[in-house]
Each structure stands twice: as structure tokens, then as C-alpha cells.
Amino acid sequence: MIYRIEIGSRPGFRDSHAEGILHDIRELGVQSVEEVRFYPVYYLLAPELDVETVRRIAEELLADPVTQEYRIGSRFDAPAGPHWSVEIAYKPGVMDPVEESARKAIRDLGIQQVEGVKTSRRYVLRGVISPSEQDLIIDKVLANKVIERRLEPGDRVFFRKIDYQFRRIEIPLLNATDEELLRISREGQLFLNLAEMRTIRDYFRHLGRNPTDVELETLAQTWSEHCSHKTLKGRIEFNGQVIDNLLRNTVMRVTEELAKPWCLSVFRDNSGVIEFDEEYAVCFKVETHNHPSALEPYGGANTGIGGVIRDPLGTGLGAKPIANTDVFAFAPPDYPRHKLPPGVLHPKRIMRGVVAGVRDYGNRMGIPTVNGAILFDERYLGNPLVYAGNVGIMPKDKVHKEIVVGDYIVLVGGRTGRDGIHGATFSSGELTTESEEISSGAVQIGNPITEKKVVDTLLQARDRGLYRAITDCGAGGLSSAVGELAASTGAEVHLERVPLKYEGLSYTEIWISEAQERMVIFVPPEKLEEALALFASEDVEATVIGRLTGDRRLRLYYQGHQVADLDMEFLHKGLPQVVRKAEWQPRSYPEPDFPEPEDLTPYLHRLLSSWNIASKEWVIRQYDHEVQGGSVLKPLVGRSDDGPSDAAILRPRLDSHRGIILANGINPKYGDIDPYWMAASAIDEAVRQVIAVGGSRERLALLDNFCWGNPDKPDRLGSLVRAAQACYDVAKAYGTPFISGKDSLNNEFAVNGDSIAIPGTLLISAIAVMPDVRKAVSMDLKEAGNLLYVVGLTRPELGGSHYWSLFGFIGNSVPKVDVELAPRLFDALSAATSEGIVRACHDCSEGGLGVALAEMAFAGGLGAEVDLGRIPTAGAIGRNDWILFSESNTRFLVEVRPEDSLRFEARMRGLPHARIGQVTSGDRLRIVGLGGKTVVDENIDALKESWQKPFRW
């Protein structure tokens, strides 16, 4: 018997979810809907339950006694007049996150007979709504067809189990021709090229047998771009010069040459680790989850953040996750709907979904999301970028793993399903109701509570010394987790032991599934019992699936049958070196030729309202940025808690005032001119944000995340090489080592046969240790009468600037970095802030001095008067707009008390700096230009309104 229970608001109680749906429908341009009603629905599979017990479940558990009512087996009355009712449910095979907890709660009520729970949502829309409007509303607002379906009366919500019959599958490789090798790679979605397929064939010829399907899959995953970074570690012919292993020659070389003793584990583990204090280390990792987020923004971002949290957790012997960061790139939210290519979600919808996905996972995990950025460019239309980062903390003696023969391989956490297996094949295949159960697992939504339980128990197990090594099951699933971690010893795994979400998975699917919320640990035999008991004590599933062997082979079994036997040496070292061509030619754009506007006020308004610069408060407030109790400098600061903080500061230890600073630098616009200076600018931006809030270069580490187009195309790869070279040059000069990084290539999207690449986008993330967080400085102006200084040199560098883009120009004068001057300037400013003589400091980035000044003023609720003629420039810059909106690097606006001005100036001696004006008690921002004429004179509230309006959603 299946019971259907529908929940509805009592009359007179507001339903904010339904109001939100109505708002979204109106935004689509559909005006026929007058009212939306929303009814959550529960289906209980309970053959032996009587209706009175079901009533108890509804009454005591499912419906809120104050605000809600319920119906069993019937629906709430329809409104009078024309209306339309539609019910949305998950597709079969998509994990319903409510099922597990609802079943637990029903058992707590003492009711054992419920075998399954599914949920759906029914909407009743009042009005005369045409069939085409109905389709539009379902497609654009109510459901995502990748994971959800419209439930028609009579449709099944529970599905019968599908049995799996074991059959060992071999792939006929031994006698395959080149053509056949390529076909096998293509049809199996292995993404292996001919050289790689030949290498594999030759290996098996030597063994005298064909590979099994799971052996070939294991090799394909281990050798994939994602897992091996074969392009950037391969051989690149760049403008006639040969680079053997680009990463080792650039980002990793910085770290090696700087040889900072506080870098405890770099480029080795799941995240980079630096020393925090005498007892603890902190680690940081940033990942991307671009393609899943394009398809299903909520689930993609959700599993993206879930995945990156498992990186610090899988670092060393496990770090406690303490902060999330996120950086997104979308097409502009006002992109015309009629211009959307087929199959592409509207950027506003992607953005809303991504933000909700990060919010729901991060908040539920109890990890503060403290720092990020959002940028907009039309080239991200079909390929948005979703970077997610996580910081962890761990005792210093838990930084390294130990791999010991004989230890048990234990899988901890979520169950394994078809998540992430060959999603593309399934989505293009023919679907039937039965096959949907098999297919639609390709995109999943995460279950943060499962992951939270895993974190809670793993950290206890770590502190009790119950395991010797840990890693996460991310891309590549068990294949990459066990394959990599056991590379030095060898392992045997019995795949039928892996707990499954549902029956019917083949041994290969079990091995390569990318199901979320799973970790692998290696447990010494004498600790096994205690470890399993610990996990069980908090309802976390932990299963012994195999053992470390010592024969340096990877052997897989299913019900006693051997299905794989691979040499670890071949698996990890057999990949033939990738050779690619790269080239980069300087580009040239028309130089701007428009005359200098007399009044710059309207342009300041337009810059503040641009998508990239406008306030992201709508996003930030949806993230819990204070959980764990360590918040020191929040993402929003100032008199009304709404100014844009340069960086986040938090205290990882509640009993200490030692802190960490998190910041990021990113600006793909500069890459259109020269990716070298884009990368240099991103590093400068990340570092200067750390300096701006009171940090220093003393213990400052960087992360690199390259998101680029197809590396087979020499121009794409060439621009990446340029960027990587800047990473070496600038980070080396700044004394800031890279500790971890990641690349995501092939970010292209096909429209009408043309492949559109994203702009090569480099995210630089920074983490710095701050000895005393009470020295922190925020960017809001503090007090009328204080003096305003600019520190750093302004050059006529408006190439790729926001100001020029207002006029439709890119230009060529991209902001550069003076690597000799910048570190001295950073250090002088750090010394001033640590002495407490800086009242406010803001870095100048997009929109230059003009935007930075406006933000400081309205964040502080104070006016300011400055004179552009006093700004130190490189040579004479004859135009006020150039000075005000140049985006030159390494510049800060600083507020200093009059009584501290001599000390401040002494600190800055020998460095470009100048007193340019003062903070005023009024509410006006007044900027005097070169000839003494006022070029900006505006009320700060009006400026703030321009800045806040775009994202007041």
C-alpha cells in the first residue's frame, strides 16, 4: 500500500515559498498567474500500515500543528475559478535526501512498517494559464529536468529492485587496429588518445590477455586529464621553446626555490598545508565544478562544495573544515532570453541555483562561507565557472599519512550508487521508465548531513589514532582513491562488500562511481574493531572492502571472481607523455579615442552598478559566515554592515587571537590583452587584499586554479603558458609560495558548430597567518577629519578596465606589476597597520581609485574630499578620468588620523604615496580634478544605491 500525504498551509498563514515561485514566474514575463499555492507531498510505502497510524505520522511528524494541515489520500480543495495543478518529483534513481531522515523519524515514533518514503511538490496556480506557459513555468521555474519530472496521476514513485547478474567482461584489445582502439576509447567514453590506447594494448599483449572492462576504466580514470594533469605536466612546445612539465617549471618551482620552512606539505596531498602555530597546521584547497553546475546548478554547486570539503578532510590524517570560499563566473544576469542557445540555462537561473547549492551544503555542514567573488562575461554563457574552496585545521603531528601492508581498506560514509557514471551516454540514450532508474543518477544532489556525520566521526577516529591514512572518494571514485593511496603497496578490494544505495550495480560501476560523501581510510588490524564501533556509535556506515597487500598490484574481486589485476607501476607511471603545441601572439585592440567627460559622476554611478562591481550582499547574507564562532572580519563591514570587505579574517582556535586571512584575485578581462599580466594582476590583487586588512607577506601562501579552453588548440594552451610563467615570476618576487592548485581544461561550449572557449580564467586564492587579529583593519571610513592617503603608483593603465568597457573599448595598456617595488610597499603598509596607525584601508581594483573611494565613503557613512592632482603618477597623466579609473596594481587608499600622519609618512618614506584629501562629516564625495575643477560631487547614499540596486533580488 502506498499512502499519499499532502501538506498545506492553514488559511491565513503566509507561504513564502509560494510567494517566491510567483515572483520567479512573473520575472519570466508570464502575467497570467494570479496566485501560487504550494503543497509538499510525502509518499509512504507501507504494505502493512493502517490509515490510523498514517494519520499519526502526518499529525505528529509531517504537518506543523500551528501553521499546517494535511490530507491523506486526497488533495486540498482547488481554488475557485480557473487554475492549474502540477506535481514535481525526483526522477527515479535520484536520491531523495529526505527519505533517510523521514524514515528514521517514523521509526522513532515506534512505527516500523514503513519501507520507503518519497517526496514531491504540488503547485496550484490560479489563473488562465496557456499550455505553452505551463511548459515554460515547469521548465524554467518549477523543475530541473535533469533530476526532476512532472508526476502525472498513476505514475509510479517507488520502483522495483533490479537484480544484477555477475558477468566478467573483457574488452578485445589484443588484436585491435588503431581504428578499433580509437573506437573502443570513444564508445567507452574513455577519452584516451591513440598513443595511450596503444600503450595499454601493448601492456596486455605482454600479459597475453585482454583487459577486463574495469581494468580499462581504471586506466582511463587514472590517466584522465582530471586525475593526472597530463597536459600541464606533459611536454609543451611553446613559441619554439620546449617546456617539460609546465607546472613543475612555474608554480611548483616557486615553492621549491622559496623553501619556506612553514610549508609543511605542498602539491602532494589533497590540499596544501602550512604551519599555523606551535600546535596546529592549516590547509587550503580550491576545486572547480563547472560542467555539473551548467547542467544542474543546484546539484552541481552542492556536490562541488561537498567535494572540496573532503579535500582538507582527506589531507594528512584529516583536517577539520573551518571555512569555505567560492568564486563564480556567469554570463550577465540580464542576458536576453531569446538569444539563449538551446539547452543552455539562463545565467540568472544558474546563478540562483549555484548560490542555493553552496548555501545549503555549506550552511548545513556548519562551515562558514567567508570569501568569494562573482564575475560576469558573456563567454561564460554555456560554461559557467564554479570554484569552491575549503580551509581545514589539524594538529601538526597529523600532517602525514603512513601506508602499511596488511592494513584494512575501510570505506566510510555514504552509500554507492550510479552517481556520476558516464552521465553523457545515458542522457543521450533512449529513456524508458525502467531505464530511468539506471540513467538519471548521472547528476546528483548532495547530502550534507551524511558528510557532517562523516566529519564528526572521522576526527574522533583520527584523534584516537584509529587509522593511518585517509583520502576522499572524488572524481574517479574508489578507483582513484584506492588506486592512488595504495600505489606503493598494492591492494585487493572485494567490490560486493561496498554498500549500495540500490541493487543492480555492476562491479565496474561500483568501482568508478562518484557517489558523494565517501572517504577511504586504512586501518591497522588491531584498531579495526574500535574504529568500526566508533562509526556505528554515530550511525555512520563503515565497511571493510579490502586490504593493502604488498605485491604492488591492484587486484579487484567480485563474489570471489577476480575482475582486475593491474601492476601499480604501469597504472601510475605507464602514461605516455603528452606532447602539445602552444603559441601566443600579442594581440592588439583599437585605442580609445573618446574625449574626457567633464563630469565623471555619472560614470562612477555606472561603474558601481556594473555586475562585476555591484554589491553581492544578496548572495553573502544567504551564507552563514559566522558559524564555528571564529569570525573576525566579515565579508560585509562598515557602519551599516554592508560595505565590501577586502578579505576575510577568522580565528580557527576559539582560545587564541591568532588568525588566518583569506582573499582572492581574479580578472579575466586583462587576459584578453595579455594572460601574463592577468596572472600577475591576480596575484597582486590577492596579496594586496591580505595586506589591506592588516596582514603581511610573512606567512602568505597562494593557490592557483586555471580554468581554460581546449588545450589541443595551441592558442588556448599558449595563453595558459603565459599565465603560468607570470605565476612563477611574480610569486617568486613576492616571496609567496604556491601550496596547491588545480586545472580544469576543455571549458568550451558548442553553439551552431562553433566552439566558444571561456576567457582563460586564473583564480589566485591567498591564505595568510595573522599573529594577532586585533590588528585587523576594515575598509570603511571611520571618522571625519582623518586624512586620506593613496599608496602606490597610478599609471595610465586602463587596458581591460571597467571604465573603458563602458565605452566599448578593451585597449592595450593592461595593468602591470612592478615586482621590485610592490613587496617593499606591501611591507611598509603591513608595518603601519601592525602599529595601529591605519584606520581604514581599501585596495584599488576594478574601477580603480574612484570606485574604491566611493565604497569607503558609503561603507563608513562619511563624506570625503580628494584632489586628483596630488596622486602620484608615473609620468604626467593628463586626464582626470584616466587617473580616477585606472586599474594599476599595488595601490591602496588609506585613512590615517592627523596625529599619526607623521609616523605614517615616515613608514612610507621612499615609496610612492601622497596625502590626497580628507574624510568629511558631510554626506558628499567630492573629487577635484587636475585643473582645480570638481569632477565628482555626489551624495554617498546615491552612490550606494547605484551599487546596491543591481542585486536587490
Place this chain on the structure above:
Amino acid sequence: MAKEIRVLVLRAAGSNCDVETGFAFQTVGAKAELVHINRLAEGSVRLDSYHILAIPGGFTYGDDVSAGKILANELKCKLGDQVQRFVDAGKLVLGICNGFQVLVKAGLLPSGHIRDGRQLVTLSFNDSGKFEDRWVYLRPDPASPCVFTRGLERIITLPVAHAEGKFVPASQEVMDSLQSGHQIVFRYVGPDGKPAGYPWNPNGSVGDVAGICDPTGRIFGLMPHPERHFDPTHHPRWTREGLRPEGDGVAIFRNAVQYARENL
């Protein structure tokens, strides 16, 4: 030597403010232990041996069904007798954010009875329709019997961070009875101390209610997070207004421990 006050900070799947809540109690002199609910259910840890039960913030069981509901149901069904004995012994219960949702949905607030306590109020979805993290001003009722806020007369500031914090009473009678019993411990106000709409009332709570207690004042629940305004650097504007001696939330923990020390 002062008597040791033992605080049980209850953990369940999805609890996430347990560490900082425990730290707050420790700092004001109590001994706080973070205990998983399974330990109470199996009997290996006894609630009787503690003086204060704190249910911290978080998303227990993912807030599936509704916020705090599944843990409330578990408390009622599995631990109802233990909890009622604890309450009847005059001991203290504090619920913060998700913990407040649990206390309300288990019936402990505002009646003080878990077993047959009907749910008289609820915490529903924010009017804004979304999770929001922001700082709010709270006006205490100096006449409240609440032992956690004794001596608190001025307006304090704490952060909220929730999606389901809109206080809704089942009826006007319930609201009247809460008012007459001074059980409305905190109301959201604007910076000038006067009633104000969104965002000062961040969720649309009826009567601007931010926290309530039972008639004895020993059970207290609130949506804002006192443990997040504990260190002076927690304050959102400390970089402009200077560091205060301590956060506004400290008094709530100190009062609880002091009451327990004097009365239990």
C-alpha cells in the same frame, strides 16, 4: 572551590554550533561536554548527572520535514521521560537557533512539558523566503522570569543565521498568556530600540519575538546566537567602534552557570 557545573551540549546528526556553545560555557566556568544523542538513548551517559542541557544551533537531520522537527520527535519519543525529570528537577535548558526550534516543536517551550505538551507556537519560514545571516538588536523584558537574562536591561546585539525563524503563536490567547507571564524574553527592535520591520525583525516574527522561556524561566530558547557574540572581535563593527570588554552573549551563559551554582 566553586561547585562544578556540568553542561551537556547535545549533538545529533547535523548539529554544528556545539563546539562554540561548549566553549562559551567553559569560558564562564562550567564543564561542558559534547554528547551525542545516541549516548543518552542507550543509557551510557545519564542526563541526570548534568545541571544544564544546551541544544546548539545546526541543521539536525538536515532540517528535513521542518527545522528541528526530527530531533524534537526523537527527544519526545526516546528521551521524553529523562528530559521531563531533568526539567522537573529545576535544571536549566537552553536552545539556540536549531535548539530553539527543537524545544518549541517538542512542546517544552513555552509550556515546560515535553510528554503531553501540545505545540503552542512554531518557528516557520522567514518571510524573506531565504536563509539570512545578519546582526539584530534585541530588547530584553526586565520583568521576565528567565534566569538566563537576569540583570539584562539594555538592548543587546547578536547575529541571526536561519531560514526558519519566524515566530508564530497558535492563537492570540497563547500570545496573551506569553506576554502576561513575561515569557517573551527578547524582541527584535531597530537600532533606536523601537519596534521596526524588516530587516530589524529579520524573519517576520509575530510580535517581533526572538526568544521565549517557560513559566519558570529555566527553559529558554532564542533564534539569535549568543555564542557568536562572545569574543569582542565577533562584533561586526569592532574595527570602527573599538573592542568592548566582552561580547553581549557572555551574560547569558554566565547567568546560567551562576544560577546553577546557587540553586542546583
